[in-house]
Every structure is written in C-alpha cells, then in structure tokens.
Amino acid sequence: MGNDGGSIPDRRDLVRNKPKAEQADKANQTRAKWFFCALSKRLLQEPIVSCALGKLYNKDAIIEYLLDKSAYGDGEEICGHIRSLKDVKTLKLTARSTPPPAAASDASATEVAQFVCPLNLKEMNGAQPFVYILSCACVFSQAGLRTVLGPAPSSKEKSSGEESGGNSADNEQLDVCPQCATKFSRSSDILTINPSVEEEERMHMAMELRRSKEPVKSKAKKRKADAEENSSGSKKKKGSQTVPSPSPAPALNSTISATSRALSSSLAAEEAKRKAGMSDAVKSLYRGKDDAPRKETFMTMGTFTRYA
Ligand SMILES: [Zn+2]
CATH class of the missing domain: 1.20.5 (Single alpha-helices involved in coiled-coils or other helix-helix interfaces)
Incomplete structure (x- = not known):
C-alpha cells in the first residue's frame, strides 16, 4: 500500500483541464449558433429567418424542411415547432459596413460577424444578446434597443396594475421600432435570438400561449374537413394530429406555472368553443x-x- 510507484490522482489532477475544454466547447457552440443555420448547419446566408424560439435558419433550409419533413434527419427535433413559413420571420439584418479585420481573412472568415446592430454597431457574434421584433423582424442588440427605447414605462404601471388586479397587458402603450416605425409591444414582441436554456423555456411557453390565442376558425374548419374526409378508420390519424403540448418542467417558477395555467385554461376554452361550433x-x-x-x-x- 502506498509507495508502490502508483499514484492516486486526486480531484485536482482530474479536473484541471476541464474548464479550458469547456470554454472551447462553449466557443464552438456559440459559433455554431450565431454563424450557422440551426437546421442545415450551413453558413448563414440571407434571407435568414428566425422562429419563435429565436433560432437562426437559412430560409431555404426551412422551405426544404416544410416541403419534406425528412429532408434533414433531425429536422423534426430542431424545428418541429415550425408549422409553416408563417411561423418564422425573415429577419431584417444590418450588414457590417466596415470591412472585416485583415487578419481574419481565410481560416477564420466564418468567425467574422456578417451583421451588426444598427443602433450601436455591435457585432452580432454571440458576444452579447441580440433580439428581434416580432411584428417587423428588425434585429437589434438588446443593449442598443434598450437604450433607444428608454426605461420601461410598464414596470411601474405593471406593479400598480397587479395590485389593483387590472390587466396591464391591455392598456400597455406600444413602442415604435426605431428602424421601421412599426408598432410593437415591449413585453411580448421582443424575442431573444439564441436565448439561454431558461429563456428558451420561457419563449416556448409564450409561443404556446400565442398559438392558443390564434383564431381557431381555420383550424376548426380543417379538422372538420379531416373528420368528414376520413370518417371511418381514421381514429389513429386523428389521435396523432392532436399534438401534445410539451409538459412544462415542474416547479420552474411561479411565473411559468401561472403562464401554463393560463395556457391550459385558454386551451380548454378553445376546445369548448370548438365543440360548441360543431x-x-x-x-x-x-x-x-x-x-x-x-x-x-x-x-x-x-x-x-x-x-x-
Ligand atoms: Zn422594425
């Protein structure tokens, strides 16, 4: 025992190199997210679209996927939440006006940001958060947009609204896009590009909520048509059509559970409405x-x- 020439590695020996490896891995992931299409993994090229979860795609890849869901092996996994081109926005990006640094000519050409924030000219390379506006699809750095919009007027309103039980979302004042003057809601129309895991979870909730509020007319009509078309022996198909909404991770926080409660109640209302209209x-x-x-x-x- 001991002194036999063997050494027992302790924890420091084992984990010494880990942070470096993690860093490299993270850098690679960042590069992959901000420079490459999330679906085709090809270099991002305009037209570039983004979904409700803030991922970046080449529009042609999404079209390919929508035409043939098996065009990409893991397509369903990556963008199963994209039902049609209506579920993505073609981003209005601002190309950099300065030439890329000379040093980054060939090997690292893919690491030079193609786009910048039109407000503060920060490069869109994952170093800082970028957002796009849902209503007009203009892209800004979060910091730039925040500066231009000024302090949120809703924060005070919100707290008083909550105290009095009023609905602050309804009387929220709309902001105006600094680039194209389209009106948007600061609380619900700003989507983070390539969000963190937690934020993506929130955005997923928001997406489900938005979809539950969508006019059900066309959907109901479609379901009716489907039901009439294959009235016999289509139980299975009908079953597979009702996409189960992914169950929220338990006990994330109270806001999320409140959102999901609102969601489920609105879904129930939709269902009731649909049944009543049949x-x-x-x-x-x-x-x-x-x-x-x-x-x-x-x-x-x-x-x-x-x-x-
Ligand atoms: Zn805009």
Whole structure:
C-alpha cells in the first residue's frame, strides 16, 4: 500500500483541464449558433429567418424542411415547432459596413460577424444578446434597443396594475421600432435570438400561449374537413394530429406555472368553443371517442386480452 510507484490522482489532477475544454466547447457552440443555420448547419446566408424560439435558419433550409419533413434527419427535433413559413420571420439584418479585420481573412472568415446592430454597431457574434421584433423582424442588440427605447414605462404601471388586479397587458402603450416605425409591444414582441436554456423555456411557453390565442376558425374548419374526409378508420390519424403540448418542467417558477395555467385554461376554452361550433354530424363522430360505451368496450377488450 502506498509507495508502490502508483499514484492516486486526486480531484485536482482530474479536473484541471476541464474548464479550458469547456470554454472551447462553449466557443464552438456559440459559433455554431450565431454563424450557422440551426437546421442545415450551413453558413448563414440571407434571407435568414428566425422562429419563435429565436433560432437562426437559412430560409431555404426551412422551405426544404416544410416541403419534406425528412429532408434533414433531425429536422423534426430542431424545428418541429415550425408549422409553416408563417411561423418564422425573415429577419431584417444590418450588414457590417466596415470591412472585416485583415487578419481574419481565410481560416477564420466564418468567425467574422456578417451583421451588426444598427443602433450601436455591435457585432452580432454571440458576444452579447441580440433580439428581434416580432411584428417587423428588425434585429437589434438588446443593449442598443434598450437604450433607444428608454426605461420601461410598464414596470411601474405593471406593479400598480397587479395590485389593483387590472390587466396591464391591455392598456400597455406600444413602442415604435426605431428602424421601421412599426408598432410593437415591449413585453411580448421582443424575442431573444439564441436565448439561454431558461429563456428558451420561457419563449416556448409564450409561443404556446400565442398559438392558443390564434383564431381557431381555420383550424376548426380543417379538422372538420379531416373528420368528414376520413370518417371511418381514421381514429389513429386523428389521435396523432392532436399534438401534445410539451409538459412544462415542474416547479420552474411561479411565473411559468401561472403562464401554463393560463395556457391550459385558454386551451380548454378553445376546445369548448370548438365543440360548441360543431355540427351534429361531426359531434357524432367525436362522440365515439368520448362517451362511456366506447370506453367500456375498450376496457372489456383490455380485460379479454389480459385473461384470454
Ligand atoms: Zn422594425
């Protein structure tokens, strides 16, 4: 035991190099996020689009994906939340006006930011947060936009609104895009590009919430048409169409759970509305799924298979 020439590595020996490796890894990830299409992994080239989760894509890759969902192996995983081109925005980016530093000519050409913030000319390279405005798709650095917009007037309003139980979102004053003068809501229309994990979670919630508020007319019509089209033997298909909303991570914080509560209640309202608007014929189609008799059959079937 001991003094046998073998050395027992302690923790310092094992983890000494880890931070460096982590750093390199992080730098690579940052580069991948800010310079390459999240779907095709090709160098970002205009037109560049972004989704509700703030990821950057080449528009052609998204079109390719929408035409053929299997065009990219992991396409569903990366942008399954993109249902159509309406779910992405073509970003209005500001190209850098100064030539890239001479040193960065060939090997590191991909590391020179193509775009800058039009307000403070900071490079869009992942070093600092960038945002885009949902209503007009103009892209700014977060700091630049914050400076131009000035202090949020809503913070005071909000607290008083919450105290009195009023809805501060409704009487929120809209801001104006400093680049194209489109009106937008500071609280809900500014989306972070390449957000942190926690922020992405929040943005995902916000996306679900927005979608739950979308006019259900066309969707209901479509579902009705589907139901009528394949009225027989399409139970499975119908089942797969109702996309289960990803369950929120438990106990993240109270804001999120409040959001999800609001979401689920609004989803329930939507469902009720949809059911109310259905014709009797369509209702009868749905009845089979909901009613007790069918459930019984299912139960009995289960029992049979179990004991047979
Ligand atoms: Zn704008």
